[in-house]
Amino acid sequence: MSTPDLLYSDVENDLRASVRDLLADRCEPAALLARVESGEPYDTKLWRTLGAELGTAGLHVPEERGGQGASARETALVLEELGRSVAPVPFLGSAVLATSALLGTDPEREAAAGLLRRLASGEATGALAVPLSTAPGAPFPQSVRASGDGGLTGRVGTVADAQAADVLVVPATGPDGPALYAVDTGTAGVSVSELVPLDLTRRIADVTLTEAGGRLLAGPERAADALGQALLTGAGLLASEQLGIAEWCLQETVRYVRERYQFGRPVGSFQALKHRLADLWLELVAARAAARYAADALATGNPDTGVAVAVAQSYCATVAVHAAEECVQLHGGIGMTWEHPAHLYLKRAKANEIALGAPGRHRDRLADLVDLPA
Amino acid sequence: MSEPTITADEIRERVRALLEQHDPRTTDRLEFLRARFDAGLAWVHFPVGLGGLNTYRELQNVVETELTAAGAPSNNPRRIGIGLGMAAPTILRFGTDEQKRRFLRPLWTGEEVWCQLFSEPGAGSDLAALGTRAVRDGDEWVVTGQKVWTSTAHTARWGILVARTDPDVPKHQGMTYFVCDMTDPGVEVRPLRQITGEAEFNEVFLTGARIPDAHRLGEVGEGWKVAQTTLMNERVAIGGSAMPREGGMVGTVARTWRERPELRAPDLHDRLLRLWAEAEAFRLAGTRLRQQLAVGEPGPEGSGMKLAFARLNQALSGLEVELLGDEGLRYDDWSMRRPELVDFTGREAGYRYLRAKGNSIEGGTSEILRNIIAERVLGLPPEPRVDKDVAWKDLPR
Ligand SMILES: Cc1cc2nc3c(=O)[nH]c(=O)nc-3n(C[C@H](O)[C@H](O)[C@H](O)COP(=O)(O)OP(=O)(O)OC[C@H]3O[C@@H](n4cnc5c(N)ncnc54)[C@H](O)[C@@H]3O)c2cc1C
Numbered sequence: 001m002s003t004p005d006l007l008y009s010d011v012e013n014d015l016r017a018s019v020r021d022l023l024a025d026r027c028e029p030a031a032l033l034a035r036v037e038s039g040e041p042y043d044t045k046l047w048r049t050l051g052a053e054l055g056t057a058g059l060h061v062p063e064e065r066g067g068q069g070a071s072a073r074e075t076a077l078v079l080e081e082l083g084r085s086v087a088p089v090p091f092l093g094s095a096v097l098a099t100s101a102l103l104g105t106d107p108e109r110e111a112a113a114g115l116l117r118r119l120a121s122g123e124a125t126g127a128l129a130v131p132l133s134t135a136p137g138a139p140f141p142q143s144v145r146a147s148g149d150g151g152l153t154g155r156v157g158t159v160a161d162a163q164a165a166d167v168l169v170v171p172a173t174g175p176d177g178p179a180l181y182a183v184d185t186g187t188a189g190v191s192v193s194e195l196v197p198l199d200l201t202r203r204i205a206d207v208t209l210t211e212a213g214g215r216l217l218a219g220p221e222r223a224a225d226a227l228g229q230a231l232l233t234g235a236g237l238l239a240s241e242q243l244g245i246a247e248w249c250l251q252e253t254v255r256y257v258r259e260r261y262q263f264g265r266p267v268g269s270f271q272a273l274k275h276r277l278a279d280l281w282l283e284l285v286a287a288r289a290a291a292r293y294a295a296d297a298l299a300t301g302n303p304d305t306g307v308a309v310a311v312a313q314s315y316c317a318t319v320a321v322h323a324a325e326e327c328v329q330l331h332g333g334i335g336m337t338w339e340h341p342a343h344l345y346l347k348r349a350k351a352n353e354i355a356l357g358a359p360g361r362h363r364d365r366l367a368d369l370v371d372l373p374a
Numbered sequence: 375m376s377e378p379t380i381t382a383d384e385i386r387e388r389v390r391a392l393l394e395q396h397d398p399r400t401t402d403r404l405e406f407l408r409a410r411f412d413a414g415l416a417w418v419h420f421p422v423g424l425g426g427l428n429t430y431r432e433l434q435n436v437v438e439t440e441l442t443a444a445g446a447p448s449n450n451p452r453r454i455g456i457g458l459g460m461a462a463p464t465i466l467r468f469g470t471d472e473q474k475r476r477f478l479r480p481l482w483t484g485e486e487v488w489c490q491l492f493s494e495p496g497a498g499s500d501l502a503a504l505g506t507r508a509v510r511d512g513d514e515w516v517v518t519g520q521k522v523w524t525s526t527a528h529t530a531r532w533g534i535l536v537a538r539t540d541p542d543v544p545k546h547q548g549m550t551y552f553v554c555d556m557t558d559p560g561v562e563v564r565p566l567r568q569i570t571g572e573a574e575f576n577e578v579f580l581t582g583a584r585i586p587d588a589h590r591l592g593e594v595g596e597g598w599k600v601a602q603t604t605l606m607n608e609r610v611a612i613g614g615s616a617m618p619r620e621g622g623m624v625g626t627v628a629r630t631w632r633e634r635p636e637l638r639a640p641d642l643h644d645r646l647l648r649l650w651a652e653a654e655a656f657r658l659a660g661t662r663l664r665q666q667l668a669v670g671e672p673g674p675e676g677s678g679m680k681l682a683f684a685r686l687n688q689a690l691s692g693l694e695v696e697l698l699g700d701e702g703l704r705y706d707d708w709s710m711r712r713p714e715l716v717d718f719t720g721r722e723a724g725y726r727y728l729r730a731k732g733n734s735i736e737g738g739t740s741e742i743l744r745n746i747i748a749e750r751v752l753g754l755p756p757e758p759r760v761d762k763d764v765a766w767k768d769l770p771r
């Protein structure tokens with residue numbers, strides 16, 4: 001096994017710069033706050049530019065399957081930037097979870113190949129119909145049943161990005177066992193009902209299917225692996241989003257405590273605060289290394305990927321929450337206001353802690369993987 | 375440093391040549407180590423002619439892997455940690471050609487052990503307040519004062535010493551950095567017993583000790599600047615060395631966990647896994663830091679690794695004592711030893727727990743490291759420095 005590359009390449013830094021420029025321009029806090037309470041919580045225009053025009057919708061999809069032919073490393077980088085800006089785009093649902101599930105299907109199967117192309121080009125938006133809390137390694141879901149003719153019936157709660165999706169990738173149990181189906185959200189028998197989310201910038205919905213028409217994407221031979229790999233990829237890459245959240249929180253907090261004067265001096269000159277921020281910085285140093293390792297392992301098919309993801313997700317989830325909580329606290333009263341964007345980061349960080357397996361779930365997996373049994 | 379051109383394969387080739395000419399099975403240990411140094415395989419990021427090949431630090435792994443596989447003797451780094459981690463990079467940066475030639479080879483082979491004569495009873499965190507005086511006498515300096523907490527002074531041939539050469543200027547300005555001969559009749563080493571029972575560190579009394587001016591490192595009055603190089607490297611040396619997964623304290627605890635199922639409990643399991651994941655994340659952070667350094671010098675980020683190392687070592691060793699239950703009530707041996715090695719993961723759990731307490735004190739306390747990170751990395755306002763412009767001799771003490 002070669003040494004993993006934990007740095008950012010020049011190409012990756014260029015990608016970061018263009019994503020960051022776009023988000024700085026189109027996703028500034030005041031507009032974001034106005035949007036979260038509007039009837040259009042997702043920024044579809046921004047998503048079009050980011051996903052279709054910048055080509056991030058299918059970044060880690062091979063070129064011959066309609067994507068950009070980059071890797072999970074680059075996708076992770078986009079997630080870092082999306083975390084830094086808590087951008088309201090369905091990137092996780094579509095560009096990470098749905099596409100990763102489709103990558104595990106048979107390229108010869110037209111329904112799957114065609115959908116992957118549409119998602120990778122940004123022409124359509126997808127979501128993976130599992131509860132957002134589902135951890136890698138969870139048993140194949142039993143909540144949706146498929147009849148012999150592809151009619152799907154069942155209910156899946158708290159699906160991320162479902163209301164932004166044109167197509168759902170639905171794990172279902174059919175006559176032959178586990179399968180993945182594509183279901184168009186606009187069609188008969190499909191109901192996507194929005195929930196009031198803790199995280200205002202990533203929406204969740206309950207999906208109810210009643211004899212909904214589904215196209216088979218993968219049968220029993222591939223469905224479980226495809227779903228497992230999608231969840232593993234999602235959990236591993238979400239660590240980069242968590243890193244991005246923590247970075248914004250640390251940066252903003254440092255900026256604020258340098259400017260805010262009390263007792264005739266910047267509050268950032270008090271050692272109690274300096275030490276807390278130094279500790280937080282140190283957590284970020286480790287979070288960055290862990291997130292990079294997970295992204296690199298996913299990109300290179302490293303046999304150590306399971307450990308890399310479990311370490312990254314359990315560690316980075318906690319760091320993001322800690323950073324967001326410190327951000328609120330060290331801003332004082334301002335940090336408690338709706339007007340200041342800190343709460344958007346806190347809400348995203350806390351929801352992310354649950355997403356794709358809470359830290360304890362990942363540590364349980366780790367216990368198995370590294371032979372430290374209970 | 376110019377762009378390194380040596381590849382991993384070329385390094386393997388050099389290792390092969392070394393092993394051919396000096397078969398480790400038949401060659402004397404010291405002879406082998408000297409030959410290894412001369413082949414540039416001691417520390418590949420050092421210059422050619424001084425034990426290195428002027429190439430990336432990370433390539434050292436290639437050398438170590440090959441030589442370990444061949445059963446080559448080691449220079450036993452835990453015995454000579456201060457020389458390798460602190461004295462060597464400082465000599466490399468500030469030493470004259472003559473000093474580099476004289477000191478580096480026996481330092482690396484372990485023929486000469488080094489110690490660090492920095493801290494004093496009145497100057498610990500505030501190292502720049504130190505009062506050991508060095509007064510010029512022709513081609514020599516005469517040194518008088520007391521150093522304390524000096525690890526391995528009892529085995530050392532040389533000490534890196536910071537002394538005050540001008541008491542009339544503010545504290546940071548009047549210091550000079552020397553290499554002190556520990557066999558000089560003016561140097562007296564007395565053991566200082568630690569909470570572990572042993573005496574790894576010492577008090578060192580300097581009474582008219584003589585140091586030739588040729589053993590000065592850097593300019594007169596530049597001691598603080600030179601000492602910074604030592605301290606930055608010390609922090610990386612303590613917390614930043616390359617490790618395999620489960621290297622260090624986490625591996626010790628994990629082994630106990632695996633071998634002793636009867637000790638397991640849910641609360642301990644949860645804590646172990648948290649610490650395991652954290653230790654792995656920081657191990658990766660160390661790898662990443664070394665990839666960033668590639669060639670070059672550690673910045674204040676190295677302080678972060680040392681801070682994390684201390685916290686993890688303390689939490690893990692504390693967990694292990696607790697895990698051991700009844701056995702955790704016992705201690706292996708309180709008798710006063712004078713160890714040759716500094717070994718954080720040696721002996722038994724109780725020892726490791728106690729020794730780890732020093733990790734957040736030695737090489738800059740964790741509080742001081744947090745100040746450094748806050749100020750130099752995050753750019754937060756500095757601590758009030760009431761003594762900055764006061765002549766050293768007028769400081770309150
Ligand atoms: C095992 C061990 C080995 C050592 N080996 C060596 C050696 O080989 N050579 C050598 O020269 N020295 C050595 N030392 C000494 C070590 O570097 C000092 O002990 C250390 O720098 C702290 O200094 P001090 O003991 O005087 O504590 P003090 O500086 O008096 O500190 C007391 C407490 O106050 C805190 N404090 C001090 N200043 C601040 C501040 N500005 N802000 C916040 N908190 C502050 C400290 O963190 C500490 O908790 C060793 C120490 C130990 C424990």
